[in-house]
Amino acid sequence: MSHAHHLLKLLLLLLAVLAGSQPHGAVAAKFEVKDVTNKTCTIVELLMNFSIKYETVEEKEKLIFFPIPEDAVVSGNSTCGKGSSESSLLVVTFGTGHSVSFSFSRNSSVYYAEKLGVAYNLGDKHIFPDARRNDVSFSSESTGINAQVNTTYVCMTAQEIQMANATVVISAARIEAYVPGSDYSKEETVCEADKTTSTTTVPTTVTPTQPPTPKDPVSIKYNVTSSNGTCLLAQMGLQLNLTYITKYNKTGVEIINIDSNATASGFCESTSVGLSLKSERTSLWLFFSMDTAAQRGSVLHKVRQVVTLRGALNVTNTSLNYLQATLGKSFKCSSKQILQVSPVFALDVFKAQVQAFTVQNGKFGEAEECLLDQNNMLIPIIVGAALAGLVLIVLIAYLIGRKRSHAGYQTI
Known part of the structure; x- marks a missing residue:
């Protein structure tokens, strides 16, 4: 994992704490x-x-x-x-x-x-x-x-x-x-x-192993529609990244993919839409709001998560500001995004395209690329420019050196 990824995750965690997300120890x-x-x-x-x-x-x-x-x-x-x-x-x-x-x-x-x-x-x-x-x-x-x-x-x-x-x-x-x-x-x-979710007791001298990390989630298309038409259109892969304390008083991590078996539902309102994804172990709600003053739609402002995890983990954060796009346009991000909801829960989003409120004919509007994708595109440009500059410097140095070598053989 890159230093930039570590830095981004740390920054998002700090922002989530400052935003007043629900504490772990309810x-x-x-x-x-x-x-x-x-x-x-x-x-x-x-x-x-x-x-x-x-x-x-x-x-x-x-x-x-x-x-x-x-x-x-x-x-x-x-x-x-x-x-x-x-x-x-x-x-x-x-x-x-x-x-x-x-x-x-x-x-x-x-x-x-x-x-x-x-x-x-x-x-x-x-x-x-x-x-x-x-x-x-x-x-x-x-x-x-x-x-x-x-x-x-x-x-x-x-x-x-x-x-x-x-x-x-x-x-x-x-x-x-x-x-x-x-x-x-x-x-x-x-x-x-x-009883069905409990783990087998092992000797205290043995360090418990972490569950295996699943593959990246499959990108799934979600559509929330009312009598007035589609209010939310999304194509994305979702992964729950959960932190808990084991009975050995160590930090454990469990990663759960939201797959196509999850039951999807939702609601449409004038300034708020919601997407619900329920499976056997998890209940995830994503709420999007509209900022009419700033002409911003597709703003993920609230996440609620209930998950069975060696007990129960119930997290809600109403102060989020993710997946933003201009009204009439869609948010698009091919890069993996880590949306920190609380200190113990992050929602990882893969290959996302999301649009809320103003979905025309059931199709995404013009895409607005996320900053991560823009940075990923910028890096090859910078590297290419640096290589081109290096080649140019070498070429200039070569020409200067050649000119000086010819100067020693001039006729007097």
Whole structure:
């Protein structure tokens, strides 16, 4: 790898940190339900992110993402139930009229989180500034969360629970209902997803090997279209470059290619378009915005990534400024680009051509070459000019030397 490439990657990393990207060590929120004697009956600790689809005042569908905030609290509606066989309920409230709830039940050997419910207030202008309606919507769905009685349910892997107009992503979860003591039970029930992604234990004297680096990703064409036509056209290969800490307290790197099996979807709005790519392990969102004042389109301003990686990694950065092109033109870059999203996640883009908002007849507009390609073209020109200059200097030196040698034989 060249020194210029190392320098570019370091510069992008510094810019990502200064831009305020989400920190690596996100802290799981912890909630407890207690009975009238102040004894704990339910403990839920997890990372939780929401994506809500709603209708705007312009009668268009919009998708918004947000995490459960740090100031979320357990509601007084939460209950332990009157007996060990009766259903218990955890209700957590936050913001202006938003809540999330878990309802639990049990039998003699197993307890279940039967339903996850989400209530969101479209009248909250902080989260839904352009919502057409102002009512509170509620969705619920089964969770698949269950564990042996008197054990703690543990699941580091991200779990996506889809509802009517809401999707909840749960990760880094430690949950126990019908707690026998005052805290989590020592015995654990580990979810199946964690079992399938766990690695074999090796002696501590052996240094763990890094996963093999895959080949460059295949360039894939993406098209996001609404009733008004195509709003995003892209041809590119995408590669996720992820950094994590191993159980040996060493830095590990995993590289994942986005292939043609990923499910692609998206949305079109007047000043924002989105591309979603989902696969078995990853969920990647790319958001493009329009700067009408500067007449710039195809500006990648936000990336959200959820990936199952020996647990779960959830990264969002809303302060990006990549893949820029003038409105009506396309951004093109044959060189590999490293888009640093956070200190632990970079999106590597290969052979890219992207155009947003003003796509005519489903075809790319005039291409604007990226700086990397311009530099790559400039280097051969500089080298060629330097060689030509060197040849010219040698030729001049030769002619001067020849002239001087002839001067010694002139007739007196």
